[in-house]
Amino acid sequence: MELILKWGVFLCVFGVGGCQFLYNDYEKIPPLNQMDRFLQCREKENLFCLMQFTLRPKNTNSRVWQLIQKSKENPNAFNRDVVNRLRCFPRDLVKRKEELIGNATFRENSLLSNYSLNARLNTIDCKNYSEPKKLTTFDYSVLYSTLAWFGIIAAATLCDAVFRVGNFGEAWTYIKSLSLLSNWEDLRAPVKNEDYQRLKGLQGIRTYNMIIVILGHTVFNCLFSFTSDVGWIETFYRTGYRKFGLNFGLHIVQTNFVISAWVLSSNLYSYIEKNKKLSIKLILKWIFLRYLRLLPVLGFIVCWEMSNWPSIWIAGPPSERNDMDFRACQKNWWATLLLVNNYFLQSDMCNIGTWYLSNDFQMFLLAMILFYVMVNYKIGEEIILWTMGFFWLMHASLIYYNNYPVIFDFSPENSKVENSVGSNILCVLYSSFYSNFGGYGIGLIFGGLYHKYKNHTIKVNEVVTYSWLLVFFGLPISAVYLSLFEYPRLLSAILGATLKLVFSLGVAVGILGLSHGIGGVVKKICEWDYPVFLAKWAYSTYLVNFLIVFGRYLLIDELIPLNDEIMWKSIFSDIIQAFAAGLVVHLLIERPLSNVLRNLASQESTVKIKSR
Structure with missing residues (x-):
C-alpha cells in the first residue's frame, strides 16, 4: 500500500501535474496579491493605487518567516517576501503624498499583525479613474479618420452592391478595391496557382500554428495575471508536460519564419529561372510592396494604441503591462512602424508582438540582398549557410558571454516585468534577429529545394511515410525536450543556438514531404479546406490576437480566479474571437488599404513609363 501511495504522489507531481499538495503551507502566510473592489x-x-511591499520579520525564528524564506529557495514558487496590493484610498490624499504613503503602510501593517511581520512600501502608483481624461488633437484625428474610412468602405460597398456589373473606368477599380462585397468574394475565390495548390499543406500549417500561438498567449496571460490562485500558477510551473508546452511555445514562431522564407525563396527562384537576372530595381520594388502589405493594419493598431481612447472606453484598474505598452507607444511608435523595434527591450516595444514582424521584414531584406549577390556575382547557395553560421556564432557567443540558459526559463519570478520583458535575456534568447535567422535560412534553402524538385515524383510507401513522420514530428519534439534541462556553460551556448535550427529543419522537411504527396492522414489534416481558408487572414489575426487575449482583464473588479477549466475556456474563447476579429480587420483595413496602396503604386509606375 505504501508503494502504491508513493507512486501515486510521483505521478501527480511529475506526470499528470494536475494534483495539488495535500498540505499547502503557503496558506499560513500573507497572500501574494490582494485587491479592493475597483x-x-x-x-x-x-x-485606486497599485503598490508593492517588502515583508520583514518581527521574529526571524517564526514559522511564517521560515516559510517565506523557503519560498525564496524554491525556483517554482513566488518569493513571498514581496507582495502586491491594489487598494482604494480617499481622493483628498492625492495632494498629500506623505500622508498617503503613511496611510497605506499603516493599513498593510495592521493586516499583518497576526503574522508577526512588518511591511515596507517599495512602489506606489495612484490614480483617480473617475476623472475625465484630456483628449488631444491626435486622439480626435485617429477617431475621425477611422470613422471616415469606415464611411468610405460602407459607401463603396453600397455602390458595388447596386451596380454589380457596372464599369466607370478607373474609379470603379477603387470602388471594388474598397467594397466589402468584392473583397469577400475575392477572399472566398479559389486560388488556382500551381504552387499554392502544391503547398496547400503549408497554408494549413499556418493556421494550426496560429492557433498554437493564440493558445500560448492565453496561457502566458493567465500565468502573468493578477490572481488569487497563485498556488495554481506555481503548480503549473512544476508540471513536466506543461513545462514542455511552455518551451514549445517559445519555438513555434520558427514555423512562421520557415514558411515566410520558403514562399519568398520559391518566388525568387521562379523569377530568376524565367528572367535570368535579378535587378536592384526589382528588389526595391518587392521590398516596397512587402512594406505596403504590412503597413495598413500595423499603422491602424499603433495609432489606436498611442491614443487615449482605449483608456477612456476601457478604464480598468492599474496594469503594469498595459501602462508599459502605452508609454512605449508614446515614445517608440516610430520603431514599430519602421519595423525596427526588435532592437529594443520588449518593455520598450510599442505592441510587443510586433517584434516578429520586424524580424521577418529585416530577414526579407537580407534575403533579397543574398539572392542579388548569388545571381549577379555567381556565388552559390552556400552564402546562405555562411550567413546562418555567422548569426549562429553570434547567438552562441552572447549566450556564453552572459552565461544564459538554452532557452528563457519561465518561472513564477521570471514572469515579473523586470525579469522577463524588462530584461535583456528575453531579447537575446527569443526576439533578436540573430537568434531567429537560422529558421529563416532553412526556409530559404528548402524553398529552393522545393523549386528544383517540385516536378520530381517520390514513390510513397510505408517506410517513406514513417521516416518522414519521424523527422517532421521527431526533430521539433527533440529540440523542445532538450531545452528542458540545464547544461554547462559551453554546451548551453551550443544548444541554445542550435535547437531552433533543429526545430525548423523538422518543419521544413514536413512541408517538403506534404508538397510531394507524403503524409497520409497528416496531409489531409494540413490540406483541409477550412484551415487553408483561415490562413488567408492570418496576418490580421496575429495582430489583433494580442488585443483579444491581453484585453480580457482590463475591466476586472477583483482578483482573477484561475484553474484548468477557466484557462481552457479562455483558450477556446480567444481562438474563436481572434480569428473572427482578424477577419473583420482584414476586410475593413488590411485588404482594402493594401488594394489602394498597390493601385497607387502601379499607377505611378504606369505614369513613369508613359512619360518616357
Missing part, C-alpha cells in the same frame, strides 16, 4: 472605488471617485 468599480466601487471608481464610483466614489476615490484613488
